[in-house]
Amino acid sequence: MNTLALPSSLHITKNYSNGAFVETSKTFDNISPVTGKVLSRICEADKALVDATVQSARQAFNGIWGETTVEQRADYLLKVADIIERRFDDFIAAEVLDTGRPVEQAKKLDVYRGIHNLRTFAEIFKHEYSKTECFESHLADGSQLLNIIKRKPLGVIVSISPWNLPLLSITWKAAPALMAGNTIICKPSEETPSSATLLAEAFQEAGVPAGVFNVLHGFGRDSTGEWLTQHKDIDAVTFTGESGTGASIMKTVASEVKPVSFELGGKNAGIVFEDADFDKAVEGIIRSSFTNSGQVCLCTERVYVQRSIFDKFVKAIKEKTEQLQIGWSEDEKTFMGPLISHGHREKVLSYFKLAVEEGAQVVTGGGVPTFGDERDQGAYIQPTIWVGLPDDARCVTEEVFGPVCHIAPFDTEEEVIQRANNTDYGLAGVLWTTNLSRAHRVAPKINAGIVWVNHWFARDLRTPFGGNKLSGIGREGGTYSMEFYSEPTNISIRL
Numbered sequence: 001m002n003t004l005a006l007p008s009s010l011h012i013t014k015n016y017s018n019g020a021f022v023e024t025s026k027t028f029d030n031i032s033p034v035t036g037k038v039l040s041r042i043c044e045a046d047k048a049l050v051d052a053t054v055q056s057a058r059q060a061f062n063g064i065w066g067e068t069t070v071e072q073r074a075d076y077l078l079k080v081a082d083i084i085e086r087r088f089d090d091f092i093a094a095e096v097l098d099t100g101r102p103v104e105q106a107k108k109l110d111v112y113r114g115i116h117n118l119r120t121f122a123e124i125f126k127h128e129y130s131k132t133e134c135f136e137s138h139l140a141d142g143s144q145l146l147n148i149i150k151r152k153p154l155g156v157i158v159s160i161s162p163w164n165l166p167l168l169s170i171t172w173k174a175a176p177a178l179m180a181g182n183t184i185i186c187k188p189s190e191e192t193p194s195s196a197t198l199l200a201e202a203f204q205e206a207g208v209p210a211g212v213f214n215v216l217h218g219f220g221r222d223s224t225g226e227w228l229t230q231h232k233d234i235d236a237v238t239f240t241g242e243s244g245t246g247a248s249i250m251k252t253v254a255s256e257v258k259p260v261s262f263e264l265g266g267k268n269a270g271i272v273f274e275d276a277d278f279d280k281a282v283e284g285i286i287r288s289s290f291t292n293s294g295q296v297c298l299c300t301e302r303v304y305v306q307r308s309i310f311d312k313f314v315k316a317i318k319e320k321t322e323q324l325q326i327g328w329s330e331d332e333k334t335f336m337g338p339l340i341s342h343g344h345r346e347k348v349l350s351y352f353k354l355a356v357e358e359g360a361q362v363v364t365g366g367g368v369p370t371f372g373d374e375r376d377q378g379a380y381i382q383p384t385i386w387v388g389l390p391d392d393a394r395c396v397t398e399e400v401f402g403p404v405c406h407i408a409p410f411d412t413e414e415e416v417i418q419r420a421n422n423t424d425y426g427l428a429g430v431l432w433t434t435n436l437s438r439a440h441r442v443a444p445k446i447n448a449g450i451v452w453v454n455h456w457f458a459r460d461l462r463t464p465f466g467g468n469k470l471s472g473i474g475r476e477g478g479t480y481s482m483e484f485y486s487e488p489t490n491i492s493i494r495l
């Protein structure tokens, strides 16, 4: 059973605007995906609060935050990271209760990355942000120019983030945005409001000036998300979520030509060659397909296994998958919690039904587990494996965003590269092979923002992160984030 409790400040979860926690009259429920019970009430930001927050973010940008040095901004972010570390258990409770994920995952991935994102961007920007480029020009008349390139922040950034990795996503966007000298308004997903609000408490305690970091709660369409992205006085939008939502945000900001950075969906391929370390590949595909109940944009939903080991691989992965523990977040043996909500489970179950209609053979799973306790009111689902679908089946081409993969055999390298790339998405890929030459040959041919070889989801935060095609626009990470959250000005001096 889960014994974690939300900190009392979150029982009525407020917005954080202009340095203060603000209650609004309209509220909505935060529902536990484990038990279906109400965890807390969330204050939805109304239009007036959106306007007031944008105005205060603008004032802070033009005023106190605009006067800070990059070193001062780094000190603030490092303080926030220390506060998260001190309140580690509160952040774990917030992240675990909102999502139902295993506590062990929240410790090693979610809250760990929240802290690591803040510290990494503070350090990188301290070293890189004030570096200037210079170009000397010699003109035809014999005179000389000195061109100095200076980076400037964009202004007020809007961050719209999803429910699957809440603290990781919000800090991934806020840390570089603030380090570049912008102010930010974050709208976390309506499904996962808690860790964002605790983060606001940490910013307040760290003494970050009012208006610099803001959190507004609400939904997307006809609510906070849309009102923020429609606002005339914002300067850029960073968004992670579904490709369709990205497209509609892009339309919203198009008339004002506002810059966007989008990290969107995926239908990622995992390729297992016959020379792979077999046991590691089986474990690896299980992790990449079922971690976080398959609710990571980087998860593997299409697996291609070389024909000579196909039957053995399917048998082994079925056995191991059936041993995975689904259950309480606080049980150390739990590998998988529920999906985020009943609504999302309906969507994933509709794909389970469709797969059978499309001719899939269900190797394992395909339904809902029963526990005989209050978890039966939760949004749990079985990890599921299909075989036998054609490459153009909807279940092989559309992002399901659940614990599911389809496994198909392949014969040659050329064939599998073509099939892996035969998708509207281009976010991630995984190769399992012990042949280094093959890894070097195949990896660059996979049309994706990241290709892992013999591992999955280990990240160096200095590297570019993002996707091609329907998987997004732009790259964030390390100095790549600097490119998005600031713009260069050329100061040209005649000597």
Ligand SMILES: NC(=O)C1=CN([C@@H]2O[C@H](COP(=O)(O)OP(=O)(O)OC[C@H]3O[C@@H](n4cnc5c(N)ncnc54)[C@H](O)[C@@H]3O)[C@@H](O)[C@H]2O)C=CC1
Pocket (backbone or CB within 6 Å): 160, 161, 162, 163, 164, 187, 188, 189, 190, 218, 219, 220, 221, 224, 225, 226, 229, 240, 241, 242, 243, 245, 246, 248, 249, 263, 264, 265, 266, 296, 297, 344, 347, 399, 400, 401
């Ligand atoms: N990183 C990823 O690839 C993710 C993909 N998904 C996929 O998206 C599907 C829908 O899940 P949602 O949570 O509804 O994702 P979503 O993309 O609709 O929502 C993500 C965020 O965008 C906001 N939003 C939605 N519509 C908006 C609009 N028109 N303007 C401004 N903000 C808006 C939401 O309030 C939330 O904060 C899931 O079933 C899943 O398949 C969901 C979360 C993350």
Ligand SMILES: O=C(O)/C=C/C=C(\O)C(=O)O
Pocket (backbone or CB within 6 Å): 162, 164, 165, 169, 172, 240, 241, 263, 295, 296, 297, 298, 459, 465
């Ligand atoms: O930054 C990372 O390491 C991972 C990010 C993953 C997402 O943004 C996602 O799954 O939505």
